[in-house]
Amino acid sequence: MSNTTIPAGKRHAIADSRSTSVATLSVWIFGTADAAALALRSCESAQRQGRLRISDSAVVQWPPDHGRPSGYQCGTADGSAELSGAFWGLVFGAVLLAPLAGLSGPIWPPDGLDRIGLPGPLLEKLQLLIRPGVSALFVLSDADLARIRLAAMRADRAGRPPHCVAARLSREQSRLLRRAFGTGERIEADADATGTGGEAELKSLPLH
Template sequence: MATLTVWKFDSPDGAEGVERKLIELQKQELIKIQDAAVVTWPKAESKPKTKQLNNLVGAGALSGTFWGMLFGLLFLMPLLGAAIGAAAGALGGKMADVGIDDAFIDEVKSKVGPGTSALFLFSEDAATDRVREAFPGNHAELVRSNLSADAESKLREVFAN
């Protein structure tokens, strides 16, 4: 089963740097990337830019519709009308199947803002100790995952060292 993790970086280009390193690790078969997306939010911008990494993973990738719904719920909802908000709420309920619930959305919204970036990663079969090397020291924060509380705690321990 694929794991969804959301990683926040303290700079607008941090997520893209890790993305490049993860692509190399995938070539070494140290992680299997099912799909991913990067959010970059320069300080001077009113909203973030998003990029789906579907060119990395081929046929197993999630659709742009999934990422569009997620990023709409995260970053654009205040700008949309109430009718669209209600429809997105109904769609958002379906996202709970992959571990994306209201708490997930609220936490990501509170952490990712101007001057930061985020990596949304669906992955499996990661050699965690080797993947950790792709993340810059103390500049990446695991915001949320769809792991159990125990598994997420262990992941936070690995990446805190």
């Protein structure tokens, strides 16, 4: 599996403020509207077996006959969540709803998002990849991407790897992210819901 670095004017790196391990926000895009939810279940199973560590997650689904996508926060397999729902609402708005509202140009996305690990190149890449007929699994984790990829591939009966775009956050980005959106509260994750100071390193993993 080869990695392709996405040219990113402003690049940032992500680290978990509570440990020395590096955290990554990865987004796994599937070719069907229901595959991301299935991949979530596979990742949750890996979590329960101790084979995968995930801090938080979310799912986006865009059925081909729907005018806009829907998304929901999933947290972890034990019902905890590293970040509040406000963060995922911000991500969904920046990636999915802003383009539908016609927001574009030099003032979008706001520069402030770059400070919490959401650089413009990442958002622009996701805007191109997430379209009608696909789904996406967002994962915040310090686990190796290959482990998440292996769990995610089990959601596809043909074993086709999903497309992945990932951003590693710097220690400062991680600190600011948790300061603004961190939570110790538990959430009820419903995988069946349809949903009514450094440099950020972006990587794109090809479909094959």
